[in-house]
Amino acid sequence: MRRKRIAPAAVIWLLVGAAYFFIPLIATLLFSLRKTSTGHCCSLAAYGYIVHDPQFWSTLRLSFQLALETIAISLVLFVPTVYWVHLRLPRLRPVLAFLALIPFVVPPIVLVVGLLDFYKGSPQWYYGSPYGFLATAYVILAFPYMFFSLDAGFRAIDVHTLTEASQSLGASWWTTMFRVILPNIRVAALGGAFLTLAIVMGEFTMASLAAFHTFPTFIQYVNETKAYPAAAVSLMSFGITWLAMLALLMVGRGRPGRVQIAGGH
């Protein structure tokens, strides 16, 4: 069989894209490897400084836990909602899509000020805890990413027929959801989860204004005080987020289940 040749123009565009993506990373890496005393290459001192800072681990753990909590709440909240809208209330879909756009157009700074004011009278265990207030804010922030991912997933399957087929075989709503619907929107749910993880791991405005010390606020703190460790922590946060996404992918990966397309014979 003849090997497919890649067009030279495609190779050039690929190289341009790769350069755009990798040059800043390489520059940051080179900068982070400079010695604190002389400013010359090469030393891992900046990385050592970061990993020996207890705040690095505590804020990283907090942000990661917040990301997982946000993903869990979003999935519990939005999967049944989007499922029900597709199944029974299709006329509400445009309304939900419009609502999902709001976090895009309202700046996080406005959102967090509004939320802080709105939840002012709520109990301290909620208002004063990142796992309460901040997680709520992050669910709102992640809403568009989760909604549009799930919406695309539900549109790719025949929700009505799969649900009715499952029910006609004796399955309850619960069984239908967990054994028929969820496995078939897994890729969409994973996509939403990836985006949510990336957003929460990098969200600074809300955490900072609500006075919670998360990983992005730690990066900002290092950035203001130490030049080389700041580059190191930026690269590390990048790597950690990618690793977390890979881990999610591994956890969510299952048997093949391609969406079937009607037609043919």
Add this chain to the structure above:
Amino acid sequence: MAYLELRDLHRAFGSVVALKGIDVALEQGEFLSLLGPSGCGKTTALRLVAGFDRPDAGSILVDDKDVTRMSPNKRDMGMVFQAYSLFPNMTAAQNVEFGLKIRRHKRQARHSRVPELLELVGLGDAGNRYPHQLSGGMQQRVALARALAIEPRVLLLDEPLSALDAKVRVQLREEIRRIQLELGITTLYVTHDQEEALSISDHVAVMYGGRIEQMGTPVEMYNTPATPFVAEFIGTMNRLEATVVDGGDGEVDHKGTRLRVEAARGLPRGERVLVLIRPESLELEPAESGPGPEGGLVGEVLTHTFLGSTTRVKVIGAGVDLIADVPTSRIASVPVGMSVIARVPAEGVRLLSLAEQPASAEPVPAGP
């Protein structure tokens, strides 16, 4: 007492009335097809039986038990859908096994039952394949096996063959009938394909406008249609509006041409009737031979349509618009453009009084 009974079922969607009171009684092991054009209410009726929708009025009884308000997962009804409905995340075998797992059948029982069912539908070696690795016909076979796995009280099929090509459709419908007879399962089948309905059913109910126009055996439906709609929907039918001129002799007048029709005997003079003639009943002769004693309709051959052993001939004339089936071996005697006489046999012609026709005596979709 019938095994499956639909009693005076009504269903409306806003201002659209889908069912206007249908009654069906089906004995155990019988195969009934609900046949009709799009929008006639046949799928609505099936969905009510399956429990996916609730009727506004009326009731559904299975084995004398009212299941009208029962949720679909408690009804024990296997269903095969028009759209491919296999669970994409499961193999063919897992799809078939699904209903058994829900019913908490033991693993050993499941693992012996699934291959049996796949074998029954001719897919003994496809158990490990995912739906996207199966053709449409294979998917519908697996869907059938999955529906049969739960040993349903009633098997419901909602146009399961409509997405398949003609050859597979014929093959699969025969298999559905074979399996249905083998298992003796009460079956309700929805289709808009009259050939499909007539070929595999014990009974056919023709629906139109939310009502059952007529229900009977396929032979009854074909030979003695009760309404013009049924007459045209099942097979092809020539319709001639006529007036009885001599009830004693069975003579009717169609636009100045007198025809002798046995069924018109005893009807009062002046009564408006609809004469229904199957294309295969008409005989065409060259016009030079002149009208015979029982008369005939004169027209010109407009087209020939080759159908294999017969050729369908369209005849157009003054007040004449007929379709006749002529054996292909004799088609040379009535070439296109020739003036012909279409002789209407006195017997074997169906007559409907226009005075007592329901609303569907109005224009109906043309036959094939």
